Amino acid sequence: MNDTTRAPAAGPGWQPIDPLPPQEAEELARTARIMLPAQRAYMTAYIVSEDTADAEIRQLLGRFLQVGRLSRGGTGVLRVRSPKTDGDEAYSLYLNPARGHVTGYRGPADSWFAKAHTPLEDILRRRAENRSREEEDQQRRAVHEQQTEERRAAHERRMREQREAAAERRAAALRPTWPVMGDGQYDRSGQAAPAPSPKRPITDEARIRYVGRLPHVLFHADALNSPFFSEVPVEKRCAALVRVLDLLLRKQSKGTVVVSRDAITVTGAKVTLTLTPDCSMVRTLNPPRTASKEDAPLYQANKWPVQRVRREKKERPEPTDRPEG
Template sequence: MLRFIGPDRPWFGREHVLIEDLRRAYELLLQRDQEQRAVKGVRQPEEQRRADAHERHIVEQAAARTRRDAALQAQITWQLVPADCAYDWDGNQLPFPEARRPIRAEESVLRVARRPGTVFHDDALNSPFFRDVPVEERFQHLRNVVDKLLRAPTKGTVAVERDHIAVSGQKVTLTLTPDCTMVRTLNPLGPNPLNSTQYNGKR
């Protein structure tokens, strides 16, 4: 047999919450909800304004970068290797290497990037740093630069970023892919690459 056992205290006992107290608590909850909605309504336009300003900043940066690249491209008068290609140390064209596991340790960067399997992007070989170097000699010279910067920790400063690895020193900056399989770019230090120091093969 089943039976219901009610609470120990009757509903209308002394511990029962009065209707007035429930109504007052409900009104307080409504008031708090309205205040939160009002604050949210003020915050949303401010957040939207910040998002719009950030988006405009990104667009302006991209436009400025495009203008700088176009101005630099107009000043290029030296011979270039074919674009959108990768090259081995001997100057042979290769397909772009498949991405591997990123390298984060500086010691590993200094070691792996100097291996013969590292390839060169055409952007690095067409650098203004090599504007007076014949095309057929740039592959060996780029090997020399990479070896110079990565031969010892004191030669270059390694900065590991999320999408690239930058090595700066000896008046140049080169960037590597995160897995150190390709040298992406090589640029002289300074705001205007065309007025910077050129490559000196004797060094």
């Protein structure tokens, strides 16, 4: 007679699967065909008749399919083992589900029926209760995660709104409260002009002081709308900037020149202005930062004198001889 060694060997290729529903498990246990190797292995192990072996194998199969440990092999064979509640030693049945054949059996020396076991109904009830608790726990976790996500999203939304409000306040604080000129660049007469074409940078200070005062130099709106000119009418700002630029570049004692790769910076008389590297345009003009806007220096025409143009002396006509008489 065949013994339990005819059952398929357990190996690493077994993949765990879920137990079957009670109705499906009971139907499969009732209709399964107990193959001779499985029947003889069971009869040999426990010295029982064919009918007893058939009935007990079906009973074990119905129980194990519902509450046991099921795994599928590479060939599709199911290994149906007893649950942990039935003891540490496993009772195993091997089932070909495609044909409904029980092909093998393995188990310890003592028959499963020789011991007391928890009734199947109690195991199913406990599993249903555990499953219900797990579902409730999952629902609670899902609700908690959803609430946490909603709180996080609300916090991020509040922080974003606060950042936007703070940025708006900063922008409003930096926004001029005095009349401003439209964006762009202007010539000395206050007429809008196209952006100058870039030219070769000027690095010689003497050349900068000369070229920067020429009439072709343009003024950007950022410089003309400086808080330094907040009390200067719009139509007079270009003339005011001409005075500032002329004085700082004309007198080394009034303005110092610093040349960098991106700009030419001229500082003096409590203001700082920047020119493009080729001296074609004044980009910015800013007074020094102070604790209060009221303390910031403002443009005063009398402090920025215009360079006087020397007039050539007219030659006196030579006196002519008076007529005699």
